[in-house]
Amino acid sequence: MVEILNMINYLYGILLIVALVLICFAMVHYNKTAKLLADGIKTKGKVIELIEVNDGDGYTYKPVFEYYDRDNIRREFKPNFSSSPSPYEVNDIVEVVYNPKALFEHQIVSYWGLYRMVIILLSIASPLLVISCGFFIYNYK
Numbered sequence: 001m002v003e004i005l006n007m008i009n010y011l012y013g014i015l016l017i018v019a020l021v022l023i024c025f026a027m028v029h030y031n032k033t034a035k036l037l038a039d040g041i042k043t044k045g046k047v048i049e050l051i052e053v054n055d056g057d058g059y060t061y062k063p064v065f066e067y068y069d070r071d072n073i074r075r076e077f078k079p080n081f082s083s084s085p086s087p088y089e090v091n092d093i094v095e096v097v098y099n100p101k102a103l104f105e106h107q108i109v110s111y112w113g114l115y116r117m118v119i120i121l122l123s124i125a126s127p128l129l130v131i132s133c134g135f136f137i138y139n140y141k
Contacts, residue, residue, distance in 0.1 A: 016132035022125035029117045036097055036105060037114070043067050045096035045108070047089065053082045061086035067096045069103070077106050081116070 045067035053060045062082035067075050075098070088094070099105035107114055 012132045012135040015128045016136070019125045019128035019132060022121045023129070026118045026121035026125065029121065030115070033107065033114050033118070036099055036107060040097040040099050040105075041070055042095055042097045042109060043069070045094050047092045047094070048076070050086055050088070050090060051078070051082075055082070058084065060084040063088045065094065065096060065108070067098070067106075069098065070100065075103060075106070079108065079113075 045065040047063045048066045049064040051062045051064060053062050060082035061084060062078055063086065064076060064078050069075055095109035097107055097109050112119075
């Protein structure tokens with residue numbers, strides 16, 4: 001019986017550690033986005049293409065954006081997500097922020113475009129944190 005209780009304590013301890021690690025990763029992503037917004041340059045981008053991606057359940061669409069940096073050099077990027085239906089149409093204009101020192105750092109300026117990873121990480125970490133903390137508070141009060 002004691003071994004089972006110890007295993008349960010370890011399980012909830014692991015859940016707590018996983019939740020805290022996910023929260024740390026969310027904070028890192030948030031700070032990275034905040035730095036990009038503070039130091040980056042905002043410009044207008046245009047959707048030039050929708051790439052069809054076969055994900056096994058059907059097709060999703062990944063937009064391809066182009067923008068011109070402050071040196072008037074054409075830049076192009078594909079976000080690391082695709083969706084169905086596509087939130088963008090070809091020739092849609094969006095606001096883009098990019099890091100002039102690291103041109104591979106660029107984001108679409110929208111709530112989901114900037115904070116997608118933070119939202120996903122926190123939505124996974126929150127229930128784990130509540131469940132594990134609730135367990136420890138209930139058992140060790």
